[in-house]
Amino acid sequence: MKSRYSIFSLARNAMNYHKDWERAWRSPQPKAEYDAVIVGAGGHGLATAYYLAKNHKMTNIAILEKGWLGGGNTGRNTTIIRSNYLQDSSIAIYELARSLYEGLSQELNYNVMFSPRGVLMLCQTEHELRAFKRTAHANRLAGLDCRMVSPAEVKEIVPIINDDSNCRYPVLGAYYQPRGGTARHDAVAWGYARGADALGVDIIQNCEVTGITREGGKVVGLETSRGSIKTKKVGVVTAGNVSTLMQTAGVRMPIESLCLQALVSEPIKPVIDCVVMANTVHGYISQSDKGELVIGGGTDPYNNYSQRGSFPSLEHTVTALVETFPIISRLRMLRMWGGIVDMTGDRSPIISKTDVEGLYVNCGWGTGGFKAIPGSGYVFADTIAHDRPHAIAEPFGLNRFAEGRLIDESVAAAVAH
């Protein structure tokens, strides 16, 4: 049993100059066989393993990661959490996730720094204003706490915003989810990892899965860079690398892998205490606790596996934000990076069984997966444990593409794709 983190353990360890903290998770050798294996130790994978162990008592499981845990898109996103999507199925899963985030630090005994600072989605054209009013009505029917706000109130919430009504894209209002916000992305991965490890899950890093082994229509194991592992249940949660891995099991995916970039500025004094998303001009911004402005935009428009994006996309994002927030025009940028996101045709995720028995897939979160981590893991674990889709996961099955039952979120997504 792991010792709990608390003010007392902090004080106790301070006495020893913090030399005696135990490791947050073990680093076990892979066993020859597991009841289930999750591929990909990002937020979604780790949450899946945690809920499999906690809610479904499956503790003889492993989670394999080709690099280090949380080193993919979990560590590369802009940490925004909101649930004000347009379609009912989306609202259900994103709101489950958002509400789980509220209690996550207590649940995991790990401070994920969830900060419900409010998410403001700007309306900068008449069309956008109308579209968000539609979303607002849909969200009200679903019981979400969201509302439209006037340009004057936007200025009150974000004083640094450009309120010139004569600029190219004037702020005509905004759609506001006060319960949305941010969390510390690494802490979400680390918290779930520590929680899963404490329940007996083997987290195996530096172990790349090179192939899924089938016998007939069933999964029997995995080929990895550290040898073969036998298992009857495999959950693939590998985001941008999902197509290539699923292909080894003969499953073709409706996914394209694109690069999405983000950047942070040098740290400055607090200037913005909520998240602002400017969809028309393609940019979103928030301020981290360190004072850096965290900035993200749209994806590059072509397939990419290199985790390095193109300069025009960044320039586009920064140009847009400088127009919306003129005071940031002289800020210098500290770092920029790219992550490979898995885009589906309808911009909604895939949480699904497959035609191969024992093979499950959770992917397609595209540009907005971080906000969904707890909900995604919760319903995917249930799907794997019971070999049938959880009620909230059911609409997100792979079969929707053949049935034409799309969950169209391309208009409701944060930034146009």
Add this chain to the structure above:
Amino acid sequence: MLVVHCPVCGAEGDETDFHGGGQAHVRRPATHDPANVSDEAQRDYLFIRHNPKGLHFERWRCDRGCGKWFHAARDTVTMEFKAFYGISELPPREVMEQATGEWATYFKDRLKAEAKS
């Protein structure tokens, strides 16, 4: 930043002068056999994509030049273009031979079909 070359008008420019149009050589099932299109074939046409880590074949449009669509072969890891070719053409033979996975199968089938006809 990608430097793209238009095989139609000869223009060369960075990626902002062009428009990426996604996977190349996607065939619409209804064009070939309108009476007989299964849900699965229509799904494959609309949504299933080759998504290789490595050599990929795409459509591009010469946005600020001649406006024509054309094809390109590009590596999705190194970002290097291997070939630009016409919208109704197959890639140069040596590039086709470098294709792997689903693309290799696709070109093998196409070449077989062409040899027959």
